[in-house]
Amino acid sequence: MADGEDKRFEHWFRGQEKWKKTGQVRFLTAMERSNHSVTEFILLGFTTNQGMQLGLFVVFLSVYSLTVVGNITLMVLICNDSRLHTPMYFFIGNLSFLDLWYSSIYTPKILVTCISEDKSISFAGCLCQFFFSAGLAYSECYLLAAMAYDRYVAISKPLLYAQAMSIKLCASLVAVSYLGGFINSSVITKKTFSFNFCRENIIDDFFCDLLPLVKLACGEKGGYMVLMYFLLSFNVISPALLILASYLFIIATVLRISSSQGRLKAFSTCSSHLTSVTLYYGSILYIYTFPRGSSYSLDTDKIVSTFYTVVFPLLNPMIYSLRNKDVKEALNKLLP
Template sequence: MRKTDRNESDVIFILLGFSDYPELQIPLFLIFLVIYVITVVGNLGMIVIIKINPKLHTPMYFFLSHLSFLDFCYSTTIAPKLLQILIVEDKTISFAPCIIQYSFAVICVVTEAFLLAAMAYDRFVAICNPLLYALVMSQKRCSLMLTGVYTWGIISSIIFIYSLLVRSFSGTNIINNFLCEYSAIVSVSFCESHLMENIFFILANFNTFFTLGIVLTSYIFIFITILKMKSASGRSKAFSTCASHLTGVTIFFGTILFLYCVPTSKSSWLLVRVSTVFYAVVIPMLNPLIYSLRNKDVKETIRKLMEMPVRWCSG
């Protein structure tokens, strides 16, 4: 039973965000607004490009289109509220919207971690077992993998949300961040649940290190295979097929591991907020840039799309 002495509708969270730097509110608003616009255009554009270009109808880009979808959803879950609290005095969010924001964020983050692991496996099969690639990474198997990834993201979200719902909160709670995040929400609760804390700890670590283990194992075999190639051009081509993914994985998991290492003392809250900004706002913007700038087919499709208005005007 959840011990609570008040209705959930009476529980209010105050998201401090960057309110301790009032002179930066407007500049930060403009910066984050530009980042959000680029994120939306970049990720939705990537989905459209993959959809209209038959050359990109491969397992790697099938997963990439869903990565762009997740980045769009994650950014849209976080950025609007961040922009709001930067320019309005009312920085409150009620219990239900706070929990909903957190639940969608968990689904996106967990799903993205497992999706990046699936993409690493795809690169492993493509480079280490190219003759079996079409069989191993069939459309049916890719769809099953994707279904499993989304399903596990939803299951993880349900478990994490339940671990918060069994807690009790006072009427007004101050969160020293710009989003509803687990540790920040737990820090303002006054009902301890060691069992749920242990379950959260185990599941969070499983999601992080299991997916990271798949990525590292895949790339160990990939690098071994590349080093065994006799042709320099073959090694260059093989490495180029996974360079973008490796860059995205390094940024994603590097930021997660950095946040793991940040102490939870009050003096570290600014570092936590800055790291969370990079994780929740900047990375979703970087992914479409990383995957598009290093891919000839994507750049060619972008070029053709940009030429279309010119052709219409000249015609």
């Protein structure tokens, strides 16, 4: 690691001598670097200020609690109310399940690091977090594409909708979303953790993400970067293009509707999904495709990463329920 980076991290740990003394936070020695003996990583997180850490703990705990309650409630409503036993709500229920799982990969570890002096994560723990993070992120991209196809069929072929979007097809689309996501996650995880991490074991982030890990890795990275961008194109860009194509067909269909009220009703059925797609893809594409110039800041990446890993799973239940009459009626029916 360059001298400038060493000084930056040493400055970060200034005033944290008690961590170093207990061995909970330490820099790798030159011998450890040459022996590639990284057995754990240190997650720098957001701040070293204890007051701010306590405040962040309260914020993240509140967000996670609402995320769990919101997504579980939506899944229960969809399972219990027969009016919600449609392809659209089947996909929404699976999206809630995915978001609940997705949030649980990150937030518990963030909460621990906010109140604990131990900022470390084991090599195996980092690998598992990376694997499930990539797998669920890719799966969500596929699932959002499947939901766009569902909206296309509902608007373009309303009379054949029930027949075209059969239970078997919907279940197959969800299964393929998870299968494709985790197969590709296995590939990138195996390749990433086959590197020797012979520089530092310090990750300037709050979770084991791809870009910070690549920065710590040693060896030739040319082939790896090609693979990384291929998987990015295959798992993120390709579903985004399918979503775009679906909405182009939807727009063409809606414009042929003579009634303005009919056009508004057709577009309203897509508004929640469009909001989810815009928020999720916007943050993902910013992190992994935005050019890094001289003004690039890791803090900006942390804020954007926090949005799609922690905040977005909370927003989805709200997006799909607050303006949805069927969900509101199902909730009123469930509540005493």
